[in-house]
Amino acid sequence: MTASLIDGKAIAATIRAEVKSAADRLRDERGTVPGLAFILVGDNPASQVYVRSKGKACEEMGFHSVTERLPASTAQDDLLSRIESFNRDPAIHGILVQLPLPAHINEQTIIESIDYRKDVDGFHPVNVGRLVIGLPSLRPCTPAGVQELLVRCGHDPAGKHVVVVGRSNIVGKPVLNMLLQKQKGANAIVTVAHTGAGDLVPYLRQADIVVAALGKPEIIRGEMLKPGCVVIDVGINRIPDPSAKNGTRIVGDVHFPSASTVASAITPVPGGVGPMTIAMLMKNTLLAAEGILYR
Ligand code: GUN
Numbered sequence: 001m002t003a004s005l006i007d008g009k010a011i012a013a014t015i016r017a018e019v020k021s022a023a024d025r026l027r028d029e030r031g032t033v034p035g036l037a038f039i040l041v042g043d044n045p046a047s048q049v050y051v052r053s054k055g056k057a058c059e060e061m062g063f064h065s066v067t068e069r070l071p072a073s074t075a076q077d078d079l080l081s082r083i084e085s086f087n088r089d090p091a092i093h094g095i096l097v098q099l100p101l102p103a104h105i106n107e108q109t110i111i112e113s114i115d116y117r118k119d120v121d122g123f124h125p126v127n128v129g130r131l132v133i134g135l136p137s138l139r140p141c142t143p144a145g146v147q148e149l150l151v152r153c154g155h156d157p158a159g160k161h162v163v164v165v166g167r168s169n170i171v172g173k174p175v176l177n178m179l180l181q182k183q184k185g186a187n188a189i190v191t192v193a194h195t196g197a198g199d200l201v202p203y204l205r206q207a208d209i210v211v212a213a214l215g216k217p218e219i220i221r222g223e224m225l226k227p228g229c230v231v232i233d234v235g236i237n238r239i240p241d242p243s244a245k246n247g248t249r250i251v252g253d254v255h256f257p258s259a260s261t262v263a264s265a266i267t268p269v270p271g272g273v274g275p276m277t278i279a280m281l282m283k284n285t286l287l288a289a290e291g292i293l294y295r
Contacts, residue, residue: 003263006153012275019282020061034289035064036094037086042072047098057278063285064091076105080113087115093289094120117294120284134181136293138284143174145276146211146232147185155230157188163207167194171213171234212253222258231259231266234273
């Protein structure tokens with residue numbers, strides 16, 4: 001192992017502490033307590049875990065939070081009316097509808113029904129568009145966490161060649177759009193590689209910074225990387241592991257043992273990008289409560 005570890009857990013704790021003191025100030029000076037509404041439809045076990053840990057983070061921040069648990073059979077119109085009432089509720093500054101949704105509900109319709117000023121996921125087309133043209137907006141949490149990790153551990157992407165692997169609307173595309181901006185903490189040369197590339201190696205070999213977000217366990221190996229590169233692994237994949245207590249373990253999209261002998265710095269999974277996502281959600285909720293992004 002030559003690479004240094006990028007400690008997402010520690011950086012996320014720093015951000016949460018910053019958000020908490022800003023939230024305390026907002027409460028003392030303006031009487032505003034940030035409020036976040038979670039809507040969970042159905043009983044996806046991973047979603048339950050995520051919503052629980054996001055709720056715990058709200059408690060730690062002193063935020064007001066409500067969790068609405070709806071059955072998987074909930075009609076789309078009923079979900080839309082719940083969102084509408086949170087849109088109107090002045091105590092709620094952020095609305096998070098946990099994805100995925102049951103198949104009979106149109107995800108895009110739901111995303112677009114959220115008031116974009118309360119869209120703490122940054123998925124609303126208004127926020128996507130504002131991100132692309134470089135205007136202030138609520139930004140998707142995981143990509144914002146990737147950018148914060150890079151900047152806070154001394155790997156400013158400015159002037160660097162970043163290769164993003166994966167083009168999802170949740171990670172790949174927003175990472176591209178964030179790091180591309182002529183702004184502080186960005187100004188990178190960005191390539192997006194994806195399944196259409198066939199062979200990823202010619203792209204990876206040119207990367208100063210790799211952002212792996214393709215959702216395939218341990219697919220990126222050390223031999224594919226440029227020596228000394230920085231690796232940010234967004235993947236969360238559960239694989240069989242007979243030696244583990246429950247028979248499985250969580251790995252990233254990067255094969256950590258080989259990549260960590262080639263890279264100069266790398267995020268672990270878990271404990272890298274994961275904790276940053278929740279920290280950035282807290283930050284977004286604070287920003288929404290401050291209400292200054294869209295003035
Ligand atoms: N499910 C998996 N990731 C996310 C996310 O970032 N936001 C929401 N709302 N649901 C998710």
